[in-house]
Each structure stands twice: as structure tokens, then as C-alpha cells.
Amino acid sequence: MSVRELVVLGTASQVPTRHRNHNGYLLRWDGRGILFDPGEGTQRQMLRAGVAAHDLDRICVTHFHGDHSLGLAGVIQRINLDRVPHPVTAHYPASGQHFFDRLRYATAYRETVDLVQAPVSADGPLAVTDAFTLDARLLSHPVESYGYRLTEPDGRRLLPERLTAHGIVGPDVGRIQREGSLNGVPFEEVSEVRRGQRFAFVMDTRLCDGVHALAEDADLLVIESTFLDEDVRLATDHGHLTAGQAAAVARDARVRHLVLTHFSQRYSDPSEFARQARAAGFDGELSIAQDLMRVPVPKRL
Numbered sequence: 529m530s531v532r533e534l535v536v537l538g539t540a541s542q543v544p545t546r547h548r549n550h551n552g553y554l555l556r557w558d559g560r561g562i563l564f565d566p567g568e569g570t571q572r573q574m575l576r577a578g579v580a581a582h583d584l585d586r587i588c589v590t591h592f593h594g595d596h597s598l599g600l601a602g603v604i605q606r607i608n609l610d611r612v613p614h615p616v617t618a619h620y621p622a623s624g625q626h627f628f629d630r631l632r633y634a635t636a637y638r639e640t641v642d643l644v645q646a647p648v649s650a651d652g653p654l655a656v657t658d659a660f661t662l663d664a665r666l667l668s669h670p671v672e673s674y675g676y677r678l679t680e681p682d683g684r685r686l687l688p689e690r691l692t693a694h695g696i697v698g699p700d701v702g703r704i705q706r707e708g709s710l711n712g713v714p715f716e717e718v719s720e721v722r723r724g725q726r727f728a729f730v731m732d733t734r735l736c737d738g739v740h741a742l743a744e745d746a747d748l749l750v751i752e753s754t755f756l757d758e759d760v761r762l763a764t765d766h767g768h769l770t771a772g773q774a775a776a777v778a779r780d781a782r783v784r785h786l787v788l789t790h791f792s793q794r795y796s797d798p799s800e801f802a803r804q805a806r807a808a809g810f811d812g813e814l815s816i817a818q819d820l821m822r823v824p825v826p827k828r829l
Contacts, residue, residue: 530558532725532825534750537566537573539789539817541754541768542595549573549819550595551790553750554583555727557678558659562586563603564676564729564750570599571606577820581610586655586662589620590731591673592627601634608640615642619654619664621672622647648674651738660724665742667733669767675731675742680724690718725825731790734767735777743781747826750817751777752790757804775805778812784826786810789817 537552544550550567554574561583563570574580584607589597597620607616620628625647632643646654648664655662660678667673686705691697694713696704704710704718728746730739732754743749753775754768763770769777771788778786788801795801798816805814815823 531556532558534727534748534787534823534825535577535579536787536789536817536819536821536823537570537577537579539791539819540567540595541752541790541792543793544569545793547819548791548793550599551731552599553729553789554579555678555729556583557727560585560659562588562662562678564588565590565596565731566599566603567595568598571602573819574603581607582612584612584616585614587616587618587620588662588676588729589618589624589628590667590675590729591621591669591671592624593671593732596731597627597631600628600631604632604643605635605637607643608637611640615644617644617646617655619646619648619662619676621674622649623672665738666736667730667738668736669732669734673732673767675733675738676729677742677746678727680726682724683722684715684719685722686719694718722828725828727825732767733769734764735769735773739769739777740781743777743783745781746778746783748785748787748823749778749781749783750787750789753788753801753805754790754792756795756800771801771804772808775808775810775814778805779808779810783810783812785813785815785823787815787817787823 535554538549540548549569551565552570553564555562663677664674726746728742728749730751751774753771755763755770757770757772
């Protein structure tokens, strides 16, 4: 059975707390697994969440600050220890190649897995598969940072009333899908476009064009909200977003489900992030991320 969900492994900004691990997010997408920003402790959080190394097909790092990448060493060694039988592709800013190399070879271990290095150096598609296209967009942070967006190809949805009107029933329904037409009736006549689902992952950044492009029409948007709105100057100075800014992006981008995460340790009441997000006018589904929570991708419209 296909599963599309976000598994939150960690939600802390800069330093872990008693209740929040460093960053880490796994997107399950129909049998594929994409691990985003594995911070320190990710390997143990995977164990707690029931995520195996074999579940990983890609690793996407937004930037090389420690809370987003120090877990790479452990994760890479684990996929080798467990002899993951398929290649694992790693995406990360090309400008941080020396950091990736140091983390990949932080200690001695035996390499058993094909780890494909696919660094990111510009906006655009990183991978095109039958299941999705993975794109990157440059963000605005003190070090080079990229956000990621996964887009499922559009499909078509059958319209029973039109099938009936054309007398297409039983095995003929399958035939017109396979062959594209039947008795002069094109498949397009008895179906409509079913928009593919869209997932966006936006970490450390100020407001910029890349943020809006990634979020546009996302079914599920995972976005940092390090600060509350009263600390907007701190957010801008350090290259981050506030809860209100993140929610306004989601509002304007017509996001269906918003997940706020990457919280500064200075705040003890997570409900305030939700309050400010609603005050910014976002009226879709809203989650304030907690470690080990699971967030399903919304069902297709």
C-alpha cells in the first residue's frame, strides 16, 4: 500500500533541547524515502520513529550549518553498515563540497553502498522520475542554502457519467485507458486532469523569491519559523523567518497543510507559533512540528 507522509525526526534550531532533537525529516513517498537535513542524533531518532536505513533513497541537505548536517556522518555509515541494496543519492550545496567530504569520511568504515553525490549549484530540476520531479531553489541565508520541492506529474481522473454517456462499461473502461481512444471516443473526453501532489521543504532563510516559488500551491509545506513575530529583526539579521512570515507565505501560496518547525530554544510555548500563524491569515490545516510526529500528505482534491 502506498504511503505519503512526513516523519518528523527533529525540530530544534541551532541546539537540541530536552524535548527537541536537531533537525531531521523523512518524506515517505510511495515506497521511496527522502531524508532532509539530518542533524546530530538523526540515526537514533530514525530508530525511535521506526525508520530503517533501507528506507532511504535520497538525502537532501539545505545547507551546511551543524543543526542541519552533523548527522550525515552517522546516517551515511549506517546505510553502509546495513548494506542498503540500492543506490542512495545525496543532494547538497556544491559550495559545501568540502564539508560533505569531511562528514562522509569523518571516521573509518567499510563502504558497501553506492552513494551518488549530486551537488546543487543552481535553481532547477535535480531528478526526474516516473513518480516525481525534485527541484531546488536558492534561499537567503548567511551560507548558501537551497530549498527543495517535489512535484508529482499530473494524471487524469475518469468521469463515470461521461463513460456511461458513451456506453463505455466493464472491460472497455480499461481499454480506453490503455489505448487512448475507443470507438472514436478519445480518453480525454471521458476524463479530466488530476493535479499531481506537491511537497515543499524550506529551511533557514529570509523572505526571498525562492521561498515563494517553493511554496506555490503545495499540498504540504514544511517551513522554518525560528522566531516569533516580535523578534522579526533578529530573524532578518540571522537569515530566518518568523511564524507570521512563514504563515503569510503559505497563505499567499495557497498551501493546504502548513508545518511550522525549527524553533529557537528561547520559546517555551509552541502554541504561540500557531496563534501568530492564524493571525497572519493562514486558514488551512496547520501543524506545529513535534519530534516523532507523522504528518500525512493531504489527499488529492
